Amino acid sequence: MGRIGANPRTYTANPSDYKLLEEVGYGASATVYRAIYLPSNEVVAVKCLDLDRCNSNLDDIRREAQTMSLIDHPNVIRAYCSFVVERNLWVVMPFMAEGSCLHLMKIAYPDGFEEAAIGSILKETLKALEYLHRQGHIHRDVKAGNILLDTNGFVKLADFGVSACMFDAGDRRRSRNTFVGTPCWMAPEVLQPGGGYNSKADIWSFGITALELAHGHAPFSKYPPMKVLLMTIQNAPPGLDYDRDKRFSKSFKELVAMCLVKDQTKRPTADKLLKHSFFKQAKPPELSVKKLFADLPPLWNRVKALQLKDAAQLALKKMPSAEQEALSQSEYQRGVSAWNFDVEDLKAQASLVRDDDDLTEMREEDEKLKSVVADKDASHCQSTLGKLNSNTELPLGDSRGKISDKVQEAEYLNKKGKVLECDILESGCQEKTGWKKNGSSTEATTSTSEKDVVLSKVRSQSVKSRQALSGPLMPGSVLNHSLSERGRTSERRDNDNQPTTEMSSQVRRTPSFSGPLMLPNRASANSLSAPIKFSGGYRDSLDDKSKSNLVQIKGRFSVTSENLDLVKDIPLSTVPRRSSQGSPLRKSASVGEWIFDSKQVPLNQQPKEINNSTVPASVLMPHLQNLFQQTSIQQDIIMNLLSSLQPTEVVDAAQNGKLPPLPRSPENNGSVETAASERERLLLIKISELQARMNNLTDELTAEKLKFIQLQQQLISVSIQEENGDREEGVA
Numbered sequence: 001m002g003r004i005g006a007n008p009r010t011y012t013a014n015p016s017d018y019k020l021l022e023e024v025g026y027g028a029s030a031t032v033y034r035a036i037y038l039p040s041n042e043v044v045a046v047k048c049l050d051l052d053r054c055n056s057n058l059d060d061i062r063r064e065a066q067t068m069s070l071i072d073h074p075n076v077i078r079a080y081c082s083f084v085v086e087r088n089l090w091v092v093m094p095f096m097a098e099g100s101c102l103h104l105m106k107i108a109y110p111d112g113f114e115e116a117a118i119g120s121i122l123k124e125t126l127k128a129l130e131y132l133h134r135q136g137h138i139h140r141d142v143k144a145g146n147i148l149l150d151t152n153g154f155v156k157l158a159d160f161g162v163s164a165c166m167f168d169a170g171d172r173r174r175s176r177n178t179f180v181g182t183p184c185w186m187a188p189e190v191l192q193p194g195g196g197y198n199s200k201a202d203i204w205s206f207g208i209t210a211l212e213l214a215h216g217h218a219p220f221s222k223y224p225p226m227k228v229l230l231m232t233i234q235n236a237p238p239g240l241d242y243d244r245d246k247r248f249s250k251s252f253k254e255l256v257a258m259c260l261v262k263d264q265t266k267r268p269t270a271d272k273l274l275k276h277s278f279f280k281q282a283k284p285p286e287l288s289v290k291k292l293f294a295d296l297p298p299l300w301n302r303v304k305a306l307q308l309k310d311a312a313q314l315a316l317k318k319m320p321s322a323e324q325e326a327l328s329q330s331e332y333q334r335g336v337s338a339w340n341f342d343v344e345d346l347k348a349q350a351s352l353v354r355d356d357d358d359l360t361e362m363r364e365e366d367e368k369l370k371s372v373v374a375d376k377d378a379s380h381c382q383s384t385l386g387k388l389n390s391n392t393e394l395p396l397g398d399s400r401g402k403i404s405d406k407v408q409e410a411e412y413l414n415k416k417g418k419v420l421e422c423d424i425l426e427s428g429c430q431e432k433t434g435w436k437k438n439g440s441s442t443e444a445t446t447s448t449s450e451k452d453v454v455l456s457k458v459r460s461q462s463v464k465s466r467q468a469l470s471g472p473l474m475p476g477s478v479l480n481h482s483l484s485e486r487g488r489t490s491e492r493r494d495n496d497n498q499p500t501t502e503m504s505s506q507v508r509r510t511p512s513f514s515g516p517l518m519l520p521n522r523a524s525a526n527s528l529s530a531p532i533k534f535s536g537g538y539r540d541s542l543d544d545k546s547k548s549n550l551v552q553i554k555g556r557f558s559v560t561s562e563n564l565d566l567v568k569d570i571p572l573s574t575v576p577r578r579s580s581q582g583s584p585l586r587k588s589a590s591v592g593e594w595i596f597d598s599k600q601v602p603l604n605q606q607p608k609e610i611n612n613s614t615v616p617a618s619v620l621m622p623h624l625q626n627l628f629q630q631t632s633i634q635q636d637i638i639m640n641l642l643s644s645l646q647p648t649e650v651v652d653a654a655q656n657g658k659l660p661p662l663p664r665s666p667e668n669n670g671s672v673e674t675a676a677s678e679r680e681r682l683l684l685i686k687i688s689e690l691q692a693r694m695n696n697l698t699d700e701l702t703a704e705k706l707k708f709i710q711l712q713q714q715l716i717s718v719s720i721q722e723e724n725g726d727r728e729e730g731v732a
């Protein structure tokens with residue numbers, strides 16, 4: 001690949017010319033190091049992309065390199081050169097000493113920046129976007145994590161990891177089912193295949209980034225990705241709130257609202273946005289941005305603190321029972337990762353979608369963690385570390401460690417409960433002396449060497465030995481580093497006696513376990529409960545058909561005119577529909593399983609008196625109510641499952657014996673779709689029967705209620721009469 005661009009200073013494509021120092025960032029597919037370019041003694045950043053983990057093939061990478069080679073703008077980070085080292089692509093860039101806006105917020109501004117700083121950062125970012133769009137590129141991953149700052153407060157947009165020329169496919173999909181991007185920041189049109197998208201998708205992401213800088217996190221960032229996708233498509237666009245965001249000006253609110261318009265044609269271009277009044281008052285970054293990190297410790301210490309915090313969060317999730325779920329969740333909440341996700345993953349994930357109640361639980365869990373962490377004092381932390389060092393040596397530090405994938409690592413971590421506990425404690429120490437900028441406390445805790453050892457052991461993973469990549473990424477720059485070359489590199493490092501001696505030949509993986517979203521096999525990809533047919537979202541050709549019939553979006557499910565035809569004779573309007581939030585049901589992690597609220601009485605446990613017609617209404621009523629509720633719940637389940645089924649799945653399920661055989665009428669001639677519709681029709685008839693039963697029960701219930709009221713009235717009048725009688729006797 002070699003040299004990129006027309007940088008006057010030349011950089012060799014030889015890894016031994018670079019001395020990797022501290023880790024300063026990590027993302028879905030890369031770890032970034034501060035490094036010294038030895039021939040000129042210059043500080044640079046080296047981004048080590050793990051080719052195994054990044055979804056890209058060599059063509060994508062070649063395209064990325066070509067894209068980068070065309071970049072020449074002060075607000076866009078450029079790559080000096082790039083080359084392949086083992087299973088990694090090294091990209092040499094200018095070192096941005098203050099890291100990303102995301103890191104800065106996470107460590108010191110959890111509630112976001114002040115408006116003046118936001119204005120400067122956004123303006124510089126917008127200049128970068130305007131340039132890229134003018135060149136025919138879509139960035140596709142605009143977010144605070146990709147806005148880098150240097151010591152002067154200068155702003156550069158980074159990461160072309162998923163960028164590509166807009167004149168190619170014009171479509172984010174790599175294959176029919178696979179998308180690339182970061183859900184929180186993704187525009188609705190990107191999530192809805194078919195329509196295509198253009199540079200306006202970056203304007204949406206820019207609007208989300210504005211909210212991220214204002215609040216410290218992107219909207220919906222606490223939700224699991226499936227929910228984010230649906231919320232982006234179905235909900236009104238997020239924005240700055242009149243009440244909650246009083247601290248922000250009207251023009252800022254207006255700018256955000258202009259970017260976050262669902263109709264991409266109504267979004268302004270970057271060029272037009274730059275002329276917005278909000279940017280007229282923006283100060284130069286050296287005035288408004290530089291002061292943000294005036295008192296903060298060096299970037300690498302901040303990054304280390306964040307990693308410890310992540311490790312503690314993962315530990316809390318008690319792997320491996322929910323190991324990958326926790327990992328994904330943690331990854332997601334940090335908002336660092338670019339996501340490579342596909343429909344099958346999403347289907348699996350759909351079975352894990354939590355409702356708001358569950359999110360509250362999650363938040364409570366987080367709170368619990370904080371209090372656990374806060375309760376541990378520094379000395380306890382230290383002593384545990386000591387214990388750990390003597391008792392629980394991990395075999396992970398070796399570059400040829402045996403643990404070779406993240407799941408194994410997770411399991412391993414779980415077995416070594418002490419290690420995890422220690423991570424929590426460490427995090428506690430760290431949190432106690434964090435750098436949250438509240439005016440006074442900006443003191444940094446320097447990580448102890450023990451911490452370094454623990455952290456690196458927890459994270460360390462050997463990169464599989466492999467053949468060199470299959471050829472040059474750019475003409476004339478073939479780099480096939482032989483073992484002897486690598487040996488020289490590590491030898492040199494050993495001699496340097498640096499704390500990061502492993503780094504060159506072995507690119508460490510971070511504890512983030514980021515990367516493609518792979519969820520546990522708790523739900524099969526063919527899950528009946530997977531909401532495949534949501535409005536927009538991922539549809540294949542079969543779904544496109546139903547899209548044209550879309551009539552109504554109901555929660556996770558869409559109602560199409562086809563459905564309506566089937567049910568037009570059934571008075572569904574009388575069926576009480578329940579929102580998932582109001583429902584006493586919770587969707588369990590496993591497919592199609594629903595958990596009833598513990599307060600519910602199962603039907604088969606109803607008391608015998610229920611069949612006795614002489615039972616008083618007061619006894620009968622709760623049971624009838626219960627019955628009523630459960631019947632409507634069952635209706636809901638059936639309707640939801642019906643809505644989420646794809647015709648092919650119904651057929652498959654029927655053939656596998658999971659459902660009764662599908663009836664095949666002469667007209668449908670065995671056609672899959674008609675058979676499925678027939679099956680739906682039968683199920684709907686069942687529903688109407690259930691509904692009729694329910695109506696009868698409701699009538700009975702009402703009659704019983706009336707009787708009960710009459711009896712009560714009689715009772716009252718009798719007792720009044722008795723009282724009157726007593727009084728008269730007394731008088732006499």
Ligand SMILES: Nc1ncnc2c1ncn2[C@@H]1O[C@H](COP(=O)(O)OP(=O)(O)OP(=O)(O)O)[C@@H](O)[C@H]1O
Nearest residue numbers: 025026027028029030032045096100161336337338
């Ligand atoms: N040139 C640089 N100087 C200093 N820090 C950097 C530099 N480039 C990247 N970083 C840091 O490393 C982090 C990860 O880098 P980057 O976003 O390029 O990786 P990635 O794997 O493509 O991430 P993702 O795809 O999750 O956005 C950034 O968020 C930033 O904090």
